Amino acid sequence: MNKITVVKDKILIELEQSGLMVQEHTIEVQQDAELLLVVTDSTANFTFHIEEGKKLDLSIKSQNSENTLYYELKKNSILCTHHLALDCTDQIDARLLGEESNLEYHYSTMNRKTSALHMTIDHAKSNTQSNVQNHGVNLKDQNLLFDITGRIPKSSHGCICNQDNKILTMQKGHSRIEPKLLIENHDVEANHAAYLGQFKEEELFYLMSRGISKEKCYELLLEGFLLNHDPVDRDTHDWFFRFMIEK
Amino acid sequence: MLEMKNLKMSLAGKRLLDDFSLTIKEGEVHAIMGPNGTGKSTLSKVLMGHPAYTLESGEIFFNGESLLPLSTDERAKRGIFLAMQNPMSIEGVSNSEFLRTALSEKEGTHIGIFDFLQQMDQAIKDLNMDEKMLHRSINQGFSGGERKKNEILQMKLLKPSLIILDEIDSGLDVDSLKIVCENIQKYRIEYPKTSILLITHYPRILEYIKPDFVHMMMNGKIEKTGDLNFALEIEKNGYHGVNDMSELKLHE
Numbered sequence: 001m002n003k004i005t006v007v008k009d010k011i012l013i014e015l016e017q018s019g020l021m022v023q024e025h026t027i028e029v030q031q032d033a034e035l036l037l038v039v040t041d042s043t044a045n046f047t048f049h050i051e052e053g054k055k056l057d058l059s060i061k062s063q064n065s066e067n068t069l070y071y072e073l074k075k076n077s078i079l080c081t082h083h084l085a086l087d088c089t090d091q092i093d094a095r096l097l098g099e100e101s102n103l104e105y106h107y108s109t110m111n112r113k114t115s116a117l118h119m120t121i122d123h124a125k126s127n128t129q130s131n132v133q134n135h136g137v138n139l140k141d142q143n144l145l146f147d148i149t150g151r152i153p154k155s156s157h158g159c160i161c162n163q164d165n166k167i168l169t170m171q172k173g174h175s176r177i178e179p180k181l182l183i184e185n186h187d188v189e190a191n192h193a194a195y196l197g198q199f200k201e202e203e204l205f206y207l208m209s210r211g212i213s214k215e216k217c218y219e220l221l222l223e224g225f226l227l228n229h230d231p232v233d234r235d236t237h238d239w240f241f242r243f244m245i246e247k
Numbered sequence: 248m249l250e251m252k253n254l255k256m257s258l259a260g261k262r263l264l265d266d267f268s269l270t271i272k273e274g275e276v277h278a279i280m281g282p283n284g285t286g287k288s289t290l291s292k293v294l295m296g297h298p299a300y301t302l303e304s305g306e307i308f309f310n311g312e313s314l315l316p317l318s319t320d321e322r323a324k325r326g327i328f329l330a331m332q333n334p335m336s337i338e339g340v341s342n343s344e345f346l347r348t349a350l351s352e353k354e355g356t357h358i359g360i361f362d363f364l365q366q367m368d369q370a371i372k373d374l375n376m377d378e379k380m381l382h383r384s385i386n387q388g389f390s391g392g393e394r395k396k397n398e399i400l401q402m403k404l405l406k407p408s409l410i411i412l413d414e415i416d417s418g419l420d421v422d423s424l425k426i427v428c429e430n431i432q433k434y435r436i437e438y439p440k441t442s443i444l445l446i447t448h449y450p451r452i453l454e455y456i457k458p459d460f461v462h463m464m465m466n467g468k469i470e471k472t473g474d475l476n477f478a479l480e481i482e483k484n485g486y487h488g489v490n491d492m493s494e495l496k497l498h499e
Contacts, residue, residue, distance in 0.1 A: 201298065206335040206385075209295050210349040210401060211323035220348060224339025224384070 004046075006039045006065075019054075029056045029077075039065045046070070050077040052098060061236060062088045063243075069093070073101035075125075082230050085109040085117075086243045092119040096128035103130040108226040109144070110137045110243055111173075116145040123151065123188075127158040134165045135226055138173035139244065147178045150192070154184040161188065166195040168225065248273045248442050249294075249409055254305035256293060256467075263289040265467035267305070271409070276443040278453055280478060281464035282486050287446045288332055290464075291413045294444075295329045296322050309409065324353060328407035330398040332414040332446075336386035342397070343367075343381040346404055353405055370403045373433070375426055391418025399430050406438065412445045416452040428455030450478040 002020055004027075005012040013022050019031025027035070029050040037046070039062040047070045050056050055078040060069075063086040073079055075098025083090075083106065094103050107117060121130045130150065138144040150161040161183075167175040179192040199221050207217040222244065232240070254267040263286040271277050279287050292300040294307065296319040307314040314322055337345075343360075346367070351358045371378050374396045386394050395415055402410060410431070416424055432455065435441055445456060453461070453475055461478045463471045463486060471477070 200335075202335055203337050205295075205297050205319060206331070206337070207340075207345065208319040209323055209329050209331075210345070210405065211320050211352050212345075212349055213320050213352065214318070216348060216352065217320075220340050220344065221337070224337065224341075224344075226339075228339040 002033060002035045004035065004037050006037075006042045006044045008040070009042045009044075029054050033057070035059070036061070038062070039067055041065065044068070048072065048079070050074060050079055050101075052076055054078075055080070058082075059232075059236075060084065061239065062086070062090070064088070067091070071095065071103070072097055073103060073128075074098040076100045078102045078104075080104045081106065082232070083107045084226075084232075084236070084240050085115075086240070087111050087113050087115055089116045090118070092117070093122070094120070094130070095122045095124055096130065097124050099125045099127050101125070101128050103128075103132070105130070105132045106228070106230055107132070107134045108136070108230075108240075109134075110139055110226070110240075111142060111144050112140045112243075114143040116143075116147065118147045120149045120151065121161065121163075123156045123159040123161055124153070126156045128156065129160040130162065131160075132163040133228070134163070135228070136167040136175070137222060137226065137244075138167060138169045138175045139171070141172045142174075144169075144173060144175045145178070146176070148192075149180040149182060150190060151182045152185050152188050152190065157185050157187040159185070159188040159190075161190040163192045165193065166225070168198055168222075169196070170198070248275075248310060249444075250306075250308040251290075251294075252306045252308075254290075254293065254307070255303045256289065256300060256305075257303065258289070258300070262467050264293065264302075264305075267468045269462070269469060271442050271444060273440050273442060275460070276445065276456060276458045278445045278447060278458040278461045278478065279464050279469075280447060280461060280481055280486075285464050286467040287464055288413055291329055291331075291411045291444075291446060294322075294411060295319055295327065320352070323405070323407075326408035327411070328402050328405060328409070329411045330395070330402060330413060330415050332417065334386050334394045334398055336384065336389070336394075338384050338387055340385050341382055342385055345385050346381075346401065349401070350404055366404065367400075370400055373403070373430055374400055376400065392420060392423040395419055395427060396423065399427050403430065403434060408438070408441055410441060410443045412443065412447075414446055414448065416447055416449060424452065425455070428452060431456055450475070450482050453478050 003014045019033045021028040025045050026047045032055045034057045037060045041064050043066045045068045050073050052074040053076045058081045060083040066089045068091045071094040073096050134146050136144050146165045148163050152159050165177045169175045177194045179194050181190045183190050204217055249271040251269045254264045256264040281287050347363045461473050462469045
């Protein structure tokens with residue numbers, strides 16, 4: 001697996017597959033590839049170019065960092081991202097520059113300090129698709145913001161632009177979702193869903209009625225909410241959910 | 248087995264249980280029928296300890312132990328199972344993870360995936376279910392019938408001693424109703440001490456699961472008690488048209 005690690009602003013690049021070119025903060029995807037990006041206690045800035053017809057499976061694990069990630073997708077290219085963030089503020093811009101390009105982005109975050117996700121998806125060409133799922137759990141009494149914009153200009157038709165944003169507020173934190181769909185073409189499909197709140201009492205009751213303790217129910221519900229069947233290895237799972245019980 | 252004494256409960260200013268009393272002995276089947284809004288489902292939620300359904304007064308004993316101080320999961324661990332009228336769908340939590348966790352909590356030990364699948368295999372076949380449902384989110388995209396079968400699957404896995412069936416027959420087609428009832432009957436034969444509290448609007452299910460007692464519930468309490476013929480009379484004449492001839496002694 002290709003891996004880029006950033007710890008306290010120092011970058012370590014380990015490439016095991018051909019097809020990825022990394023120059024400073026720019027990653028060129030010239031063949032189908034997988035990449036793990038780990039960012040800890042840093043301010044990271046990366047640009048990804050995904051060439052025509054290529055696919056990048058990108059996993060991101062980020063903690064206590066401010067990240068700016070810029071993605072450019074050429075014709076028929078695909079980007080699938082599972083992005084796990086703990087106490088992070090992220091700026092994510094994706095530009096679908098080629099027809100039939102496809103973006104699938106799952107962003108899951110937990111925060112104990114004020115955090116934000118600013119995301120813009122720009123459908124610059126026709127017949128492009130984006131499905132964005134942003135799920136956050138605001139654990140304590142700080143702020144969590146999702147500011148998500150999908151943009152389809154008049155020149156792009158046949159696009160699909162979906163965003164699903166949810167934040168669960170576990171204690172007294174302040175959470176906000178600002179979903180925006182800026183659509184100038186009528187021949188497109190665009191949807192957004194936004195949910196702010198807590199777990200439903202009926203969900204808890206249902207699980208507990210099968211003999212599952214409240215703590216275990218929360219674990220199940222949080223895992224389902226944040227990972228939602230996304231495949232993660234045991235180490236990643238434990239790293240992510242350990243944050244929940246750390247003081 | 249289960250003793251409910253003088254239960255009183257109101258919600259949003261409406262009296263839902265009004266001095267409700269009922270005793271269910273080991274191995275007995277009790278059916279409760281009654282008009283909509285008369286407190287039948289409320290009773291099931293009170294028994295299971297739903298946090299929004301707390302009693303104003305009354306007592307509930309299960310095998311001699313008061314249920315009131317116990318949380319919902321503790322009641323389930325004591326052997327009470329509620330098959331719900333409208334089972335929740337929960338996005339992101341797979342059926343297999345849910346059921347394996349429930350089984351592990353009951354057994355007090357971690358159940359491995361292989362052991363779990365072995366236990367599930369026959370139960371899934373018995374209920375004529377698609378085993379792919381194990382890997383889907385809980386009840387998500389399930390039809391009404393699949394949801395009810397999923398409730399019975401959970402029952403078979405958790406092996407309760409008191410089963411509350413809250414309108415298990417609603418949303419089931421004729422074939423599915425037969426499969427569900429056959430599975431409940433098979434369970435009763437395997438575990439003859441199991442008691443059942445069955446809430447329904449229709450006597451058809453009572454032809455499959457023969458009740459020892461049929462209670463007519465109105466305005467939060469039991470108005471009359473009879474046998475299966477009483478249920479048929481209710482269907483024929485309606486709740487307000489049943490005559491006094493059918494009344495047996497109140498079961499207390």
